[in-house]
Amino acid sequence: MVITGxxxxxxxxxxxxxxxxxxELVLLGRDAERxxxxxxxxxxxxxxxxAAYRAxxxxxxxVYEVGTRLAAERExxxxxxxxxxxLAAVRRPTADGxxxxxxxxxxxxxxxxxLLLDRLRETADTDGPARVITTGSAAESWGTLDVRRPGRRQLSRWLAYGASKQANLLFTVAAARRWSPYGIVPTCFFPGLIRSRFGRRSALFSLVGVVPVLFxxxxxxxxxxxxxxxxxxGLVPGGYFAWKRPFGATSRSTDPERAERLWESSLAATGLT
Structure with a gap:
């Protein structure tokens, strides 16, 4: 299993x-000490x-380097x-723009x-279903995602976060349509409000952090x-879950047409064909 973050x-x-x-695990993380x-x-x-890889x-x-290396080293x-x-500030874009x-x-x-798609397909062909699981959030409900330009600068980090969570769900919808016939099952889930370094920086934590039991x-x-x-x-292609049960999302995050437009623009943004 490969785990990012x-x-x-x-x-x-x-x-x-x-x-x-x-x-058997492969761990990916940004901070070498953590x-x-x-x-x-x-x-x-x-x-x-x-196995552990910093990226x-x-x-x-x-990302390209670690993905290519993993694909070469794992059957x-x-x-x-x-x-x-x-949950980043929006003052400056990434080096990729x-x-x-x-x-x-x-x-x-x-x-x-x-980059790992061939390895997932090999698994599905020989060992049964392969799984792609994405961490989502109820923040998708306030996202302002332009599916034609997903990487454009947002007005605030909260809107950017919501837009990214819409993208996570739309990716799951489009990936399920493409890959489930090959035995690859993409799903997404909402973990709830989490008492963590990330959670303490969130807008929801600021609003309800005075009630720790909610986290x-x-x-x-x-x-x-x-x-x-x-x-x-959990083998439900395109499924969205919370608390081990199906979970609802806004129509903006599940619309197949928006999912397809986001897919094409994400291919362009990442240099994939």
Whole structure:
């Protein structure tokens, strides 16, 4: 299983629990020190050292490099968990010219998934369904996503975050239409409000942080993700889940036509054909 954003929060909690169950993991993270800590945490519960790769998803060249390397070193990828996320200021675009939140949360995962697509298909051909799971959010409801220009600068980081979460769902819809005939099952999930470094920077935390009980631990937030990675009930192409049950989303985030337009513009943005 390949997990992005594996060095903290939900990604780390997921890695530890999957390792406890005996799964072989590949961890991706941006911060080298936190990634080393994640490797140690996984090794402690599994007695095995997971593969780990440092990559900054705000740099598409690094995503391309790590994706190409993984594809060369792995014969199969049974599960790809696109969990890396960021809530960035909008003052400056990335080196690739895109809104940093949209690039980290959508475009980088879009690129990585395509780079590993042959490995996912090989898994589906030989071992049964392969899974692509993306961490979404109820923030999709306030997103202002221009599907023709997904990387354009947003007016605020909150709008950028919501737009990126719309993109996560639309990616799942379009990927399911394309890839489910090959045995690849794309799904998306909402973990709830999480008590983590990322959660403390969110608008929702600012609004309701005075009521800590409303926030879940990363381990609790990871429960649906782990369920989607392991259980047959999660094999619903294009499904959106929370608390291990189907979850509703706005029509803007599930519209097949918008999903197709976003797909084409994301191909162009990431240099894919």
């Amino acid at each position: 594996a060095s903290s929060g939900i990604g780390l909690a997921t890695a530890v629990e999957l390792a406890r169950g005996g799964d 990634l080393r800590h994640a490797v140690e945490a996984v090794r402690e519960v599994s007695k095995r050292t997971p 900054d998803f705000a740099l598409l060249d690094e 199969r990828v049974h599960v790809l968990i696109n969990n890396a996320g960021q 895109f809104d940093p939140t949209m690039q980290t949360n959508h475009l980088a995962g879009f690129l990585l998934t395509h 879940r631990t990363p381990a609790r937030g990871a429960e649906t993700l782990i369920w989607l990675a392991r259980e047959a009930e």
